[in-house]
Amino acid sequence: MLTVADLQGSSKQRNRERTMRVVVQGAAVVTMVVSVLIFFVLARGAYTFLDEIDWDFAVLSDLGWFPRRSRFDLRTILVGSVVMGGVAMVVAVPFGLGAAIYLSEYAPARVRKVVKPVIEVLAGVPSVIVGYFVVRFIAPEFVSKIFDPTHDRNMLAAGVGIGILVIPIMASVSEDALRSVPNSLREASYGIGARKINTVLRIVLPAAVSGLVAAFIIAISRAIGETMVAVMAGGFDGSGPYSGAWPTNPGLTMTTAMTNAVGGTDQDVGGAPFQVLFFVGLILFTITLLLNVIGDRFVNRIRQQY
Amino acid sequence: MSNVDTSPARAHVPITHSHGPSMTDATTAQTLTMIDDEPADETIVFDIEDLSVYYGDFRAVTVDELSVREHEITAFIGPSGCGKTTMLRSLNRMNDFIDIARVEGSITYHGVDLYDPEVNATEVRRRIGMVFQKPNPFPKSIYDNVAYGPRLAGVKKRAELDDVVERSLRGAALWDEVKDRLKESGLGLSGGQQQRLCIARAVAVEPDVILMDEPCSALDPIATARIEDLMQEMKETYTIVIVTHNMQQAGRVSDRTAFFTTEVNPDGERRTGRLIEFDRTEKIFSMPEDERTEQYITGRFG
Numbered sequence: 375m376l377t378v379a380d381l382q383g384s385s386k387q388r389n390r391e392r393t394m395r396v397v398v399q400g401a402a403v404v405t406m407v408v409s410v411l412i413f414f415v416l417a418r419g420a421y422t423f424l425d426e427i428d429w430d431f432a433v434l435s436d437l438g439w440f441p442r443r444s445r446f447d448l449r450t451i452l453v454g455s456v457v458m459g460g461v462a463m464v465v466a467v468p469f470g471l472g473a474a475i476y477l478s479e480y481a482p483a484r485v486r487k488v489v490k491p492v493i494e495v496l497a498g499v500p501s502v503i504v505g506y507f508v509v510r511f512i513a514p515e516f517v518s519k520i521f522d523p524t525h526d527r528n529m530l531a532a533g534v535g536i537g538i539l540v541i542p543i544m545a546s547v548s549e550d551a552l553r554s555v556p557n558s559l560r561e562a563s564y565g566i567g568a569r570k571i572n573t574v575l576r577i578v579l580p581a582a583v584s585g586l587v588a589a590f591i592i593a594i595s596r597a598i599g600e601t602m603v604a605v606m607a608g609g610f611d612g613s614g615p616y617s618g619a620w621p622t623n624p625g626l627t628m629t630t631a632m633t634n635a636v637g638g639t640d641q642d643v644g645g646a647p648f649q650v651l652f653f654v655g656l657i658l659f660t661i662t663l664l665l666n667v668i669g670d671r672f673v674n675r676i677r678q679q680y
Numbered sequence: 681m682s683n684v685d686t687s688p689a690r691a692h693v694p695i696t697h698s699h700g701p702s703m704t705d706a707t708t709a710q711t712l713t714m715i716d717d718e719p720a721d722e723t724i725v726f727d728i729e730d731l732s733v734y735y736g737d738f739r740a741v742t743v744d745e746l747s748v749r750e751h752e753i754t755a756f757i758g759p760s761g762c763g764k765t766t767m768l769r770s771l772n773r774m775n776d777f778i779d780i781a782r783v784e785g786s787i788t789y790h791g792v793d794l795y796d797p798e799v800n801a802t803e804v805r806r807r808i809g810m811v812f813q814k815p816n817p818f819p820k821s822i823y824d825n826v827a828y829g830p831r832l833a834g835v836k837k838r839a840e841l842d843d844v845v846e847r848s849l850r851g852a853a854l855w856d857e858v859k860d861r862l863k864e865s866g867l868g869l870s871g872g873q874q875q876r877l878c879i880a881r882a883v884a885v886e887p888d889v890i891l892m893d894e895p896c897s898a899l900d901p902i903a904t905a906r907i908e909d910l911m912q913e914m915k916e917t918y919t920i921v922i923v924t925h926n927m928q929q930a931g932r933v934s935d936r937t938a939f940f941t942t943e944v945n946p947d948g949e950r951r952t953g954r955l956i957e958f959d960r961t962e963k964i965f966s967m968p969e970d971e972r973t974e975q976y977i978t979g980r981f982g
Contacts, residue, residue, distance in 0.1 A: 482779055558816035561774065562878065566829040566885055567806025576828070581819050 416659055419652020426646035439626055441635060441647035451654065454529065454625035455598050458608065461533025461621055462540055462597040467590065469537075470544025474589075477545070478552035479574050490549070497542035505606035508535035513607060521622050527609025529625035535603040544593040551585020552578060584672040591669035595662040601629035628658045723750040723790075725889060725919045726771060731785035733766050733775065740766045741953035743785075746938055748889075753911060753920045755930035755961065758940030759976065763953025764923045767940070768891050771921060772808035773801040806833075809882035813894040815874035817866030817881070822849075822858050825866045825877055829885035844884055851917075852880035853910050872903025879910065883918070890914065892922040896929065908933050927977065930961065937964040939973045 382388075427433050427444065439450040473493065477486050513531035517523065521530060555578050563573040579586070609624030619625075635651035726748040733740050741763025748754045756764035766775065773794065775781040787794045794804060817825050826845045827835075835841055845862070849855040854876040858869070866877050875895060882890055892911075896904040911920060911933050924930050930937050938958040942951040957964060957973045968974045 556816070558812060558814060559818060561777075561810075561812060562816045562818065562881070563828070564774065564777070564802075564805060565772070565810035565812070566832070566882060567802055567804075567809075567887075568829075568832050569802050572832055576832075577818055 413659065416652050416656040419649055420656045423646055423649035423653040426649055439631060441631075441650060444646055446646075446650050446653075448654075448657075451626050451628045451631045453619045454604075454608065454610070454630070455627040455658075457529045457619055457621055457625060458533040458536055458604055458627055459594055459597040461530055462536035462600075463590070463594055465534055465537025466540040466544045466593055466597070470541045470589070470593065471548050471586070473541070473545040474548035474552055475574060475579075477549050479570070479578060490546075493542050493545050497546065499539070501539055501600060501602040502606070504535050504539050505603045507538075508532065508603060508607040512538075517622075523622035525609050525624050527607050527624060528622050529608060530621040532604050532607035532609070532625070532627075533621065535607050536597050536600045539600060539603060540593045540597050543596055544589055547589035547592055548582075548586055551582040551589060554585060555581045588669045588672035591665050591672065595665035595669070598627075598665075599629065599658065599662050601627075601633060605630045605633050628654050632658070724748070725750050725790060726921075727786075727788045727791075729786045731767075731770075731783065731787060733763070733770050734780075734782045734784065735778065736780040738950060739952045741940070741955075743767060743955040746955055746958050748919060748921055749936070750919050751915050751917075752935040753915050753922060753933055755934035755937045756921070756923045756940060757925075757927055757930045757937060757976075758953070758956075759942060760925075761951065761953065762940035762942050764938075764940045765893055766953070767955075768893055768921060768923045771889075771891055772805050772810055774805070774810065776801050806885055807887050808889040808891060809885065809887035811875070811878050811882055811890060811892045811895045814898050815871055815878050817869070817874050817877050819865065819867055821863050822866050822869070822877060823862040826880050826884050828881060833885060848880040848884040849877075851883050851914070852876040853906065853913075854880055870903070872899050872906060875899060875903070875907060876910065879907075879914075883914070887918065889919045889921065892920060894923050894925060897925060904929070931965050934961045937961045939964060939968070939970075939976060941972050941976065 427446070433444055434446050434448050436445075436447060438445055438447050473489075477490055477493075481489065508531055509527065512534055513526045513528075517528070517531040517534065518526050523530070559577055559581055560573055563577045568577075604627040608626060608630055610626040610630075632651045632654050635648055635654075724747050726746075728743050728746040730745075731743045756768060758764050769775045770783055770787065771789075771794075775783070783795055789804070789808070792799065818828065820828070823845055826848050827841050830841060830844045835844065846855060846859075849858060854873060857873060858877075866874065869877060875898075879890075879895075896907055899907070908929065911922070914920060915935075922930075922934065936959065939956050940953050941956050943954050944951055957968055957970045959969075964973060965977055968977060
């Protein structure tokens with residue numbers, strides 16, 4: 375006679391199943407909670423900061439970025455981030471997209487097998503190394519010789535460095551987008567007697583456009599979030615006079631401003647010059663979050679298309 | 681072109697239409713053999729001799745002799761893996777995109793060696809268009825799909841493009857269905873309409889030959905019938921080579937049929953494709969010379 379107990383299986387097995395489920399679920403929950411905590415801490419810090427400056431928004435809009443003197447001109451750091459991010463994309467888009475087109479459309483399989491992993495390894499180079507590379511080589515040997523800036527360390531040099539950091543992401547995500555264009559479209563184009571250049575420019579790139587936009591957005595959000603190169607090569611720490619938005623001038627990004635704020639000032643730790651870190655962090659977090667949401671939209675669109 | 685319509689071969693198209701592979705009874709066969717003489721003035725488009733296509737060291741298909749005549753529909757049939765698609769794709773150098781693919785022997789196109797180092801594959805494909813197994817319209821508007829080829833060829837004037845697009849869509853029997861929505865995406869059409877769009881796109885560059893690689897395999901019977909009817913109209917203007925898995929289709933639409941099969945390689949373990957028999961379609965379906973052809977036609981293998 376068959377009983378329910380016979381069909382229950384061993385309780386040991388069931389316990390293992392349950393344990394596994396709890397462990398991985400826990401991992402997922404912790405990850406989510408950390409994200410929420412980050413946002414919470416940023417929001418609380420930002421609120422404290424605004425309280426410290428007595429909700430006096432004037433200090434956020436004039437007189438430059440001088441935290442010691444309680445002057446937090448957001449324009450200075452927004453401009454720094456935008457200029458360096460812009461320079462970075464000017465570097466990263468042509469090289470990243472070019473490399474992606476080469477790998478996806480031109481390179482023989484055996485070349486791609488070697489080059490693609492190398493590019494992906496490049497994405498893992500610590501940014502401090504790129505920072506030194508910029509300070510020691512790119513800035514003095516290229517940027518300074520070509521543009522003759524007043525300082526070796528400036529937004530252009532830092533932007534180029536950030537661009538170098540971002541090229542692998544741009545290349546890798548773009549390549550995925552191009553490779554996801556079905557071969558049947560290339561064949562259709564060649565079958566009509568189209569040349570490779572026309573097939574690439576008129577069929578493959580337009581078909582991959584949403585993926586390419588996604589690559590661009592992911593890359594720019596990384597560029598804006600990059601810290602180390604901007605700190606090392608940006609050349610402006612908020613202690614001297616601010617010299618303007620032109621790329622060959624020294625500049626300060628949001629990330630650099632935050633890094634500087636961590637140590638507070640030499641007079642006191644804490645207070646507005648420290649709390650501003652959370653306020654700027656919240657802005658940065660919001661910008662990158664928005665960019666990622668938009669990027670995700672575009673990535674999803676390629677998935678739907680074919 | 682008009683002399684082709686009145687040629688003896690043409691007169692027997694209705695017979696192939698109504699029968700197909702069941703035409704193995706002796707009486708039909710005998711009447712057909714009597715008209716098997718070939719007019720001498722037919723233009724040969726492709727002449728293939730001692731051809732082998734290799735993928736690396738692997739010989740995929742061998743053809744001793746095969747010629748494709750102008751304004752005819754030539755069908756390649758045979759079981760899976762027999763090399764018929766490989767053969768078709770070497771006719772417009774589509775195999776060039778496979779790094780390890782290599783052709784030995786000779787394919788001439790209107791007397792010119794297709795694989796001569798000086799021959800430009802792009803130019804070849806402009807003249808020898810292709811329609812693929814799965815409809816593959818570009819993710820563009822219907823209009824832009826058809827206008828793609830002419831635009832590449834340098835046609836810029838709107839009126840001229842409009843004209844080519846209309847003519848091509850009419851030529852593919854699609855115009856009436858899409859004339860009010862030319863700006864809509866080609867991907868929004870049904871499978872059969874997409875395939876006719878691909879045919880329109882191919883004819884828009886005014887090719888000489890159209891290669892069709894199982895053009896109906898992804899379509900329902902009604903869409904298939906439309907494309908088969910279309911092929912009959914198209915052969916007045918073009919020369920057509922079609923690969924098909926569907927014997928009945930070869931019987932219905934083609935003037936000549938090439939039967940391929942697989943055979944064991946004397947030097948290797950993998951089976952390679954070989955052209956077994958090539959003749960008028962009526963002949964292949966009624967009195968094949970080779971036993972293997974007969975077995976395939978009558979459904980005993982493949």
